[in-house]
Amino acid sequence: MGETDCRRRQLEENLDRVEARIDRACSSAGRPRSEVRLIVVTKTYPASDVRLLAELGVRDVAENRDQEASAKHAECADLGLRWHFVGQLQTNKARSVASYADRVHSVDRSRLVTALSGAAERAGREIGVLLQVALDAPSGPVGERGGARPDQVPRLADQVVEASSLRLEGVMAVAPLEGEYAGRPAEAFAQLSEISTTLRTRHPAATMVSAGMSADLEEAVAAGATHVRIGSAVLGVRPHLG
Template sequence: MSLDDNMAARIAQLRERMDAACTRAGRPAGSVTLLPVSKTFGPDAIREATALGFTRFGENKTQEIRQKTGDLAELNLQWVMIGHLQTNKAKDAARDVAEVQSLDRLELAHALQRRLETEGREIDVLVQIKTSPEPSKYGLPPESAADFLRTLARDCPALHIQGLMTMAVQSDDTQAVRACFRALRELHDHLKTLAIDGVRLDRLSMGMSGDFEIAIEEGATEVRIGSAIFGARQYPQ
């Protein structure tokens, strides 16, 4: 997709592609949530996106969320942590985020629970599952998911379990990418049959700018999109 200079046009093109993927999968158009990923983009870009109706934004780093929370305080935005969260950053996440989509270990869950109790807050969480063979990818092994969810539901009441998240392998092999998304959906379907008390599995967050159409075809309920909305990222040297 060629990126138009206008964010509204980029989003319109993106939603057309999302709806087409839904149609191919036999799903209703408009049934997949679009989460803008604003990491590395400044307040002006986020203000432009809020003017187009967005109130939730995905970020990778707690320090960037803290900065933007201050810069954009009057907008009352919801920040979604989608990057790997270090346990020593649980305090920052508990203070600033509405949701963590990258929950992948009990140590982090317990740290968040303690900090949320101190803050008097509760947040939504998605459990990140590792479906890619890449060592650089984080996530819980699929075979550990059921026990992990049971422990979360029992020990961490401030964490409201909403579903699962994954990142596909970075590859030009579309079948390898599709296999990652399919593995998450199949795990989700299996876990639903277990009917674990206190666990909602309504959401599957998977798919980014380069692979969201495949993710939707395989069952994503939410896609995390950055560059296809905001344009090419400018990383610091």
């Protein structure tokens, strides 16, 4: 068996295990499996893996660094995938990201909304936006993973709705490393679910809740996540980056 065939089998087995975890989590939460979509985070892995994942039925892939994402998208543009940008985004990268991302999960400040809206309009595209919520910062400084404080979400949501070429789709969060919810992903994601519910009273179409990674997808599904972002459980443990 060749190297490509071995890698394909490895990815297929890993995908099967992740899908089984999502199935069990949905069953435990009393939710239909169709309510939760898998996004495979392919950062640090080659375009050849993206192609294999597409062959295995994956339709949603995510990246967190623009330079890698733009190159990989160009190599895989023929696959018809949905590309999600999930990393912290600098405003000077908005033009590039707007050229390929179907959704940006990490919108967390007014200047980024303005930059992304202008870039999407110039590119002739409409981009889905999720507001990243910093669950480690209910009122104080935001941690290293970024995000808007919960009390900033309503104003930011209104700005996205008013912006041209952007579509408000929901909220995103990462289980926090600091603050009240550090080490307590179930409670953190429950808080995100409350924020999502409040957001939908004003913006009913913003139904997406992007939460949960390889270590905590079960807690995220139990709290109502609609999209889980899974990397290492599918692709393997990532190499340390220099």
